[in-house]
Amino acid sequence: MRVIRAAIDEAYSVMAQMVGSVFRHGLPLTDKIAARTALTNFVLHIHPVRVRRSWIRMSYTLCLGGLSFFLFIVLTVTGLYLMFYYVPSTQHAYQDMRDLQFVVTFGGFIRNMHRWAAHAMVITVWLHMARVFLTGAYKKPREFNWGIGTVLLLITLLLSFTGYLLPWDQLSIWAVTVGTNMAKYAPIAGPYTRYLMLGGRAVGDATLLRFYVMHVVGLPLIGFLLMVIHFWRVRKDGFSGGL
């Protein structure tokens, strides 16, 4: 009986920590809580109450999160450029990609920028995560932001994966065939997941359109919303370093 009660208490405290990490305090019933509510609210008080110089030391953060965000902006802008010429259908995609590379003025430059920024973003996001982990910056009270960060990592990787299909060359088609077959190996939901990803039984027109929509709208939108929360939390919690 005691063991069960202890287990329940443990479960409560874990849940309380989780909830407490998302919602910082209860209703602002006293002046003190009301002041804290205002100071930790994005709308009421956008800047952190204090920032120590040591917190934003370059040698501590290496600016990896900022670099990731900068690359996200580069990718958004260059991606917008590419969308002017690219049609996501199996009839046009490959030729459009070739045109961008060889016919459009500065098309090759923009496409290569998009490609290299994508590779770089995957690298900086991983390094950012490694830095946060190694400096213990994921600990209380930043657990929730670490959670958002892991989802942002996943979105970065999914953006990379969906973008890989769009040139519609042999490498794209078979890479996505292989990738979605890996998803198929997941227990129970695997084959159905693959069917939803492909919009059919093999990589084809439906797949290209799906991946395009997720690549240019779905994933960036989710990623952007999560980034807003992520950065806001960073500002409110302060940086973890140099205490």
Place this chain on the structure above:
Amino acid sequence: MASDFRRLVQDSREMTRRSFLAMAGWAGFTVASLIALFQSVKFIQPNATYEDPPAFKADAPSAYPVGSTTVIIDKRVVINRDPNGFYAISLICTHLGCTPRYFQDVTSDLIAAGTAISKDPDTGQEATKANPALPGFKCPCHGSRYFRDADNFFGPAPRPMDRVHVELAKDGKLFIDRSIVVDHHYRLKV
């Protein structure tokens, strides 16, 4: 917030009318959201696809000499004809789904490198130093190899490629249905 939750779970008699209504509201919202999520998944699941149908007609049996291997690359199907009859292979690598390619010789480089190659379990064929070259399939993605009859012998492929149904259509042509996987020993006698 957390303590409110804890109190609520520990003793439901402390629940007020207001918090009961709030909970009912949130429960309704949750249920509605779950239904919307479910419907969204159903929405992106295509009810009809306009892909190439799994069944198709090939040529008349006389177009395939005994002992021949014919790759129909657009359909990702291979038609083999043996003295015993016809069988068709679904040309999809059992590792991760790429399309293996047919070669007259898929064994001699392995024999030369000293790699042990098992005997083909179905035909009993074996690549040896004296006779190193056997025809078969190589997958370009991760290097799986198959004998001519689709039995895997090298690389990451976990099992032979599927054999699919072949029959004779009314007009005398071969009719192949890729959606029906048949036994390894299935042969269409003509």
